[in-house]
Amino acid sequence: MTTVAAYAAPAPKAPLERTTIERRAVGDHDVLIDIKFSGICHSDIHQAQDGWRPGTFPMVPGHEIAGVVSAVGPGVTRYAVGDRVGVGCMVDSCRECDNCRAGLEQYCLGGGPTWTYNDTGKDGEPTYGGYAQKIVVDENYVVRIPEGLSLDVAAPLLCAGITTYSPLKHWNAGPGKKVAVVGLGGLGHMGVKIAHALGAEVTVLSQSLRKKDDGLRLGADHYHATGDPDTFEELAGTFDIILNTVSAPLDFAAYLSLLRTDGTMVNVGLPEEPVQIVLQSLLGNRRSISTSGIGGIAETQEMLDFCAEHGLGAEIELIGAGEINDAYERVAASDVRYRFVIDTATI
Numbered sequence: 024m025t026t027v028a029a030y031a032a033p034a035p036k037a038p039l040e041r042t043t044i045e046r047r048a049v050g051d052h053d054v055l056i057d058i059k060f061s062g063i064c065h066s067d068i069h070q071a072q073d074g075w076r077p078g079t080f081p082m083v084p085g086h087e088i089a090g091v092v093s094a095v096g097p098g099v100t101r102y103a104v105g106d107r108v109g110v111g112c113m114v115d116s117c118r119e120c121d122n123c124r125a126g127l128e129q130y131c132l133g134g135g136p137t138w139t140y141n142d143t144g145k146d147g148e149p150t151y152g153g154y155a156q157k158i159v160v161d162e163n164y165v166v167r168i169p170e171g172l173s174l175d176v177a178a179p180l181l182c183a184g185i186t187t188y189s190p191l192k193h194w195n196a197g198p199g200k201k202v203a204v205v206g207l208g209g210l211g212h213m214g215v216k217i218a219h220a221l222g223a224e225v226t227v228l229s230q231s232l233r234k235k236d237d238g239l240r241l242g243a244d245h246y247h248a249t250g251d252p253d254t255f256e257e258l259a260g261t262f263d264i265i266l267n268t269v270s271a272p273l274d275f276a277a278y279l280s281l282l283r284t285d286g287t288m289v290n291v292g293l294p295e296e297p298v299q300i301v302l303q304s305l306l307g308n309r310r311s312i313s314t315s316g317i318g319g320i321a322e323t324q325e326m327l328d329f330c331a332e333h334g335l336g337a338e339i340e341l342i343g344a345g346e347i348n349d350a351y352e353r354v355a356a357s358d359v360r361y362r363f364v365i366d367t368a369t370i
Contacts, residue, residue, distance in 0.1 A: 024048055025055075028370050029155035030344050031081040035073035038348045041370065044083060044151050046159045051098035053159050056108060061153035062087030062179035062337070063363040065209060065270065066293070068351050070141050074295045078141050085153025085365075086112040086139040089168060089178040099162050107168040109327070111181035112317050114139050114150060114164045126319040128164075154347070156370055166324045169331035176336030179209065179362040180327060182317065183337060187214035187266065188326040189318035190289040191221060194264050198222040203258075203265045203281065204243070207234045209354075210268035210291060212338055212361040215241045218266070220333040226262070228254070228278075237360065241338075255280060260308070262286055270294045275312070276304040284308040289315050337362045343369035 025046045030039045049055050067084035069075050088110040092102050102108060116123050117133025128136055137144055140152030151158075168177045187210055196202050202223040204214040211227070218225045219242030226245040227238040235246040247254045258281050265278060270292040279288055290312070300312060318326065330336065338361040342350055350363040 025157065025159075027155050027157045029083045029151065030347055030370060031083045031151075031154070032071040033081045035071075035078065035080065039071065039154070039351075041344070042081065044155060046151075046157055047146065047148070049094050049096050049159055050161075051096045052162050053096045054092050054099060054102050054108070054162050054165055055094035056088070056090040056110065056158050056160065056165070057093045058088055058090040058153055058156055058158055058367045060089045060175045060178040061085040061365045061367055062182065062339075063347070063350055063354065063365065064179075064182050065354055066182075068354060069293070069295065071351075075293070079143070079149050082141055083151035083154050084140055085155070086110070087178045087181045087183070088139070088153035088158060089174040089181070090158075093157075095162075101162045102165060102167075107170070107174060109166050109168050109177060109181045110139060110153065110158060110160050110164065111166070111185060111323055112139055113137060114160050115145060118163075126321045128319050129317045154344070154365060154367075154370070156367055164320060166320065166327060169328055171331035171334070172327065172336055175341060175364050176339055177327070178364050179337035179339065180213070180330055181323070183209050183213045183362060184217070184330060185318040185323045185326050186210055186291050186315070187268070188217050188329070189322055190266060190291065190315035191218055191223075191264070192322075193315065194287055194289060196221045196223045196264055200224070200263045201226070201261055201283075203228050203262045205229075205265060205267040205273070205278070206269035206292065207238050207361075208268065208357060209359070209362045212237075212241055213335075214266050214268055215243050216335045217329075219243070220329070220335060226258075264289065266291065268292050272296070272298065275299075276301050279304040279310055279312065282308065282310045284310075286310050288312045291315055337364075339364045341366055345369065
C-alpha cells in the first residue's frame with residue numbers, strides 16, 4: 024500500500040479538502056502512474072453532491088487523468104517507466120462478457136465496469152480518482168498519450184473527448200453529414216472540434232449567441248441561438264445527427280423536429296431527473312433518440328491518436344488544487360472555457 028495526497032469530498036455537498044488515501048500495491052499487471060494533470064468533469068460535481076446515486080464518501084473524484092508511468096508490475100508488457108499515459112472513466116470490467124470481448128467494456132454485462140472513482144473494486148476496496156498524486160491501474164485499462172498531445176490538454180480527452188468521439192463515429196459523422204452540437208461547454212467544444220475534423224458540416228445550438236465567435240473558431244460552420252423562437256422553424260428537418268451535450272432539461276420534441284428522416288439525436292449529457300419523450304415526435308420521419316456512454320479502451324486509444332493526428336486538444340484553464348471548490352461553482356454557473364484541469368503538483 025502507498026499513502027498518497029489527494030483532494031476529497033468528505034461528505035455529500037461538502038467542500039473538497041486535502042487528505043491522504045491508500046493506493047494498493049503494484050500487482051503483476053499493474054502500472055503506477057504519477058498523475059500530472061486531472062480534468063474536472065461536470066459529472067464529478069454531480070457525484071460529489073450525490074446527485075445521481077448514493078455515493079461512497081470520502082470521495083476522490085477525477086476520471087480525466089494524464090501522467091507518467093513510475094513503476095510496473097512484473098507481468099506488464101504494454102508500458103514501461105517513463106511512458107506518458109492516461110486513465111479515463113473505468114479501471115476494470117469482467118473481461119469475459121460479449122461486450123467486453125467486443126471492446127465495449129463501458130457496457131460490461133458482467134456487473135458493469137468498475138468506475139475510476141465512487142465504486143468498489145474487485146478487491147472490495149473503494150476506488151479513488153484522479154484528484155491525487157498517484158494511481159495504480161491494471162495495464163489493460165490504461166491508454167498511451169501520443170507525443171503530439173501535451174498532458175494538460177490531453178487529460179480532458181479521457182472523458183470529454185471519448186464521450187463525443189464515440190457517438191460521432193458510431194453514427195457515421197463525416198463528409199456529407201450535418202451535425203448539430205447542443206451546448207458549447209466541456210463536452211460540446213470537443214464535439215465541435217471532432218465533428219469538424221471528421222469532415223461533417225457542424226452547427227452549434229446554444230441558448231444565446233454569447234459564444235458564437237468561439238464556436239466558429241473551434242470549427243463550427245454555423246451557430247444558432249435556441250432562445251430565438253425562429254431557430255426551430257428555420258432549421259426543421261436539417262440534421263443527420265444531433266449530439267446533445269447538456270444535462271439541463273430540453274424540449275425534446277422541438278429538438279427532434281430538427282432531424283432529417285432517419286436522423287438520430289444522441290444524448291451524452293445526463294440530467295439528474297427523468298425525461299419524457301413523446302413518441303409522435305419520432306414517428307413521422309423514422310427519427311430516433313439514443314444515448315452513448317464514453318467508449319471502450321481500444322476506441323479511447325483510437326480517439327487519442329485521432330486527436331494527435333489532427334492537432335485537437337481540450338481548451339483548458341489550468342488551476343491549483345486549492346481552486347477546486349471555486350472551479351466547481353464556476354462549472355455549475357457555466358463559467359469556464361472550456362475545461363478546468365488541476366495541476367496535481369499543487370495537491
